[in-house]
Amino acid sequence: MVQTAAPNVSYEQWGEKRPVTLDAAGALETPDGRVKPNTGQTIEDLKAIGDESESLASWQSRNGIDPSRQIKIVKVSHMRYQHADLDVIVKFLIDFGMCIAHKTDDEIWFRGYGPDQYVYYARRGTEKKFLGGAFEVETYGDLEKAATIPGASDITEMKEAPGGGHIVTLQDPEGFLVNLIYGQTPAPQSAFPQKVIYNNVHDKPRIRKFNRFTPGPAAVHKLGHFGLCVQNFDAMVEWYTKNFNFAPTDFLYVPMPNDDAKSTSGKKIKDVAVFTHIDRGEDPVDHHTFFMTTNKTTHVHHCSFEVHDYDTQQLGHQWLAKEGYTSVWGIGRHILGSQIFDYWWTPDMNMIEHYADGDLVNKDTPVGWGSAGHESLAVWGPEVPQWFLE
Ligand SMILES: [Fe+2]
DSSP states (O other): OOOOOOTTOEEEETTEEEEOSTTTTTTTSOTTSSOOOOOOOOOOHHHHHOSSEEOHHHHHHHTTOOGGGSBOEEEEEEEEEEESOHHHHHHHHHHHTOEEEEEOSSEEEEEOSSSSSOSEEEEEOSSOEEEEEEEEESOHHHHHHHTTSTTOOOOEEOSSSTTOOEEEEEEOTTSOEEEEEEOOOOOOOOOOOOOOOOOOSSOOOOOSOOOOOOOSOOOOOEEEEEEEEESOHHHHHHHHHHHBOEEEEEEEEEEOOSTTOOOTTSSSEEEEEEEEEEOOTTSOEESOSEEEEEOSSOEEEEEEEEOSOHHHHHHHHHHHHHTTOOEEEEEEEESTTOOEEEEEEOTTSOEEEEEESOOEEOTTSOEEEEESSSOOSEEESSOOOHHHHO
């Protein structure tokens, strides 16, 4: 049973009452008030982001960021959580589309079919705990550099983890753990799902071929992103973007008319959320790998895993529903990042997402700003539930 907030309910976020419905956010109103068919188009990043933007190089120089001093992250690798009941999380993650790569009495490593040895690490503990995301860095030297940041752990060899490698764990200014790994051997190649051919009205390449699907979990490819609810937003943005090659793709802001207002855009607005990508220069990377949003409390918001396509995702949604798990929000289509999303609660109430069909960016994609007041979480999908915003 999908639970959402009743229509016309509002919820306070970023200092404003915000309606918890899609139509109140404008998504169901036609721009000029006349009823016209909907449209969809694929447009250049520069055009999609529009005038409220700035080049990444300019944003970095204005904010005193020297990319040559950053610890270089290659990609996000896996999530790390502690759970009170490992049996329950095993059943859930298998229904979510992962497999067990390796286990001991108190630790389990779960894999997808992508290039990583594992995408989710679970440790047994007396209570549930968020142990941070893990990012793969370019060189062992990056681990050594990270180990000099105040509060960092020593470099430790991961003897039991599939693919081995070394790990350093840092603490960000708000106390979240940040894990950096290096030296993991690539996973043996797994079979990828077949590309399903779609016919649309003017392009029908599927002739005398029929689409057939089998029910089951949506197989997870890789970890795509995760995000944090924070209170010291400016300090957190500074820490992440100075120390590492996290580059903002989009900021959301609220207006701040007084002279004290500050924003990394330099305007009289206050940034309240950021979606960041991993800056790999010319190479295309996911629109966001790590995001932060201001909130009354400090906690992890969700982590998100990529699945093959829309049908895979729908079948996976159906599977999780059949197994009796609780949907948070979905299936719908985000605006920033364009992903098709589907959020669920784990049995111990962590939020976890399947996504498909996300945008890619690179160093030439400008940093964009959008009003958090005209919230643009989704263009279609069920009403936004209140608990998604908490
Ligand atoms: Fe997400």
